Amino acid sequence: MTAMLEMRGVSKSFAGVQALRDVNFMVEAGQIHALVGENGAGKSTLMKVLSGVYPHGDYEGTIVFDGEEQRFRDINDSEALGIIIIHQELALIPLMSIAENIFLSHPPARFGVIDRDAVYRRTRELLAQVGLREPPDALITDLGIGKQQLVEIAKALSKRVRLLILDEPTASLNETDSAALLDRLMAFRQQGIASILISHKLNEVARVADRITILRDGRTVDSIDCRTEQVEEDRIIRSMVDRDLAHRFPPRDARIGDPVLVVEDWSVHHPLHPERQVIKNVGFHVRRGEVVGIAGLMGAGRTEFATSLFGRAWGYNISGRVWLDGSEVDLSSVPAAIDAGLAYVTEDRKQLGLILADDVRKNITLASLSQVAPRWVIDDIRELRAASDYRNRMRIRCSDVYQETGQLSGGNQQKVVLSKWLMTDPKVLILDEPTRGIDVGAKYEMYCIINELAEAGRGVVVISSEMPELLGICDRICVMNDGAFVGEFAASEATQEKIMRAIMRNKPVQGSAERNRMQMGGVRP
């Protein structure tokens, strides 16, 4: 096989920050090349250089594709050669249908008029290829992040892709969908389509990659040829963080007390489809000092459960009773929930967790300004002290607390969100996918923090799609499926198989429950 793409000596810097230093990177035709590294290591920057987001002249070094030097002026130039990038932040138009999104730039047309039938037919084919069962006219805004990701891949397929770049494609997919997606990549390999896979999930990488290149601090530090060398997870992690990770999870010594959060008969309906009961009269509890995991597939209702609990931030026609610390509380608004001692750390920190344009300090104190603002006026010194205190305690890596949160890496942004909620001194914290899209080192720190929160007597609820993570850090794991809890295990006796079995045993045949419901005119059996 020959080199399809070669990037030589690529360097790129942003005002004062050297993002890439003399990076060499090569992809062969029909190769799956995994690119791993901590957040901020320069993976996304390298891909943006490759795809022309940063035009020629904005960086140093050369890009050779198909044996010719390329000077991309913008993303259209690279797409013309079949280099297609799917960013972490999806580029779909929410209020357009799947079909319209896929064929936005190049709709099949007859005499200038868009051929609707052809669009829908092609869309169905493409959706089948990525394993997505949605009608072509479904709106993007009605799909979850995972399904949107699949639409993006279908969109790339619709262009004549030769090199597909996927920036953490499986970060928001559940295991079944991830596996399906990776199988897709391997099928593409047969067709001679090369892929660059950026991922934090090393088991995936090890499964599909032909070559693994590891970036650290903008440099290539290691490259493993998987066909000739043994892929060792430890070696990758060591290269990524330059440190031995003897244990992926910190040791946990739980001291569990009385129940701190008790939920009974909690029922939530979908805000757009009021007849659909999303959470089905569930009960739930967390004890003081306990870490409870909520496992489940995407769409099981975990986030919906958490956000409806958190001041009814999501949902319609919510009913049920909640006790915190033994007394019944009113959680009818977000401020009420915060006052009662509940905190919810969102899965989507950029859209829902942070004011990215504001600095670290303002983000940390935003939920508890009354603590630093006696009588209306903010005490700058007190605020600075509080923010710096959290910065040190959480070890947030930023130049100072006045740095824009948008400039921080994922793990550090997550710590800022967590700091914000810790400052409200909650009795119970709900962490929704707390380690999504953050690197190995930061994950370990997050686990340590979770441990300490529990040790301080708080109740911690962790929603995660990564089962090893739940098994590693929780005391008890509740399994949710289709809006109800379908299993509960003590951490000591839980295994991935048991959890998966609990889910699958209760999983209705895909789509049939939904159809029945529709046919019965919204009346549930």
Next chain:
Amino acid sequence: MATPMESPITFTNIGKAKWWQSGFFASQTGYVLIALVALFVVMNFASPYFFTEGNMQNVAKNFSFIAIATLGVTLVIITAGIDLSVGSMMCFSAMITSMVMTYISTPGTPGAEWFVHLAADGKTVVANVPGLILLVSVLAGLGVALMVGLVNGFCIAVLGLSPFVTTLGMLSIVRGLGYVVSNGRGSFPGGPDADYFYALTSGVVLGMPVSFIYLVVLAVAMAVVLHHTSFGRHVFALGGNEKAAALTGISVVRVKVEVYVICALAAGLQGIIISGWLGSAPANMATSYELNVIAAAVIGGANLAGGVGGPLGAIVGCVLLEVIRNGLVLAQVNSYWQQTLVGVIIIAAVLVDRIRSRMA
């Protein structure tokens, strides 16, 4: 609760930006201010009349005629909203103020006995504390502004209508109401307190037009509120990321309503001041002023996407517009060029910011 874990990861690529690449000097307000200073220098050489006391007073007065309203609109823009009804609001508040003043100063009308009575020699005499008439009429003018602001805020925050459409409608509604109550005629401040009114709106104190003094006081107050209170934080948070703000426990509805009310009040006050200078409140007063006000806010660095802006920017924007207008007159340039140039500056100011953020 610290995590005493040795950090083997060193971030060599985290460096501090140069002083001129961050903070005030990197903001649009910063370099528009620099452009303004440069313009002052150029004008100084271009015209000997520019730096005379009279001209400077004139400039100060003229820009403060839209600057107070610009403060209000800037606040709205920071929350990623817009208020197109400020021009109409200026007119309506001014009109209500002078109509109420005239009404309660006319002996014999129902209710006026609280304020005036007719003396034996046929002169109108103040029945109560001096200045009460003025106070009541100004409060009436601000009262209608408060109500308009509440309606705007209710439609936008509670009903979820778009700010553009709501205030576009309100622009027409308020202007129409002005024509209805005045029958299309202008109204004049009258009665015994009219002199106080003129003194307080178009007088000069310590060589400065009073409107300029109001502006400075309000701008300082706004700066303090925006940057040093919880309310200010909430305003910026709302503009930066409304969903995140709501999930952080900020009462989005309340903050939005407050912002539109403050904006309407600022416009109302502005209108009352302008009518004092004009000596009347004609029904077509301040027509299309909302465009000047928004232009000034945007030139001064308020970002229509929300999250950015401040009182200094609002003032800088207003001053720049006025100095250009004034300068073109002094330089004896055809005054029709003025609007064209203002348009160029709006685009240039935003363009420079765009280029700068691209380079960073």
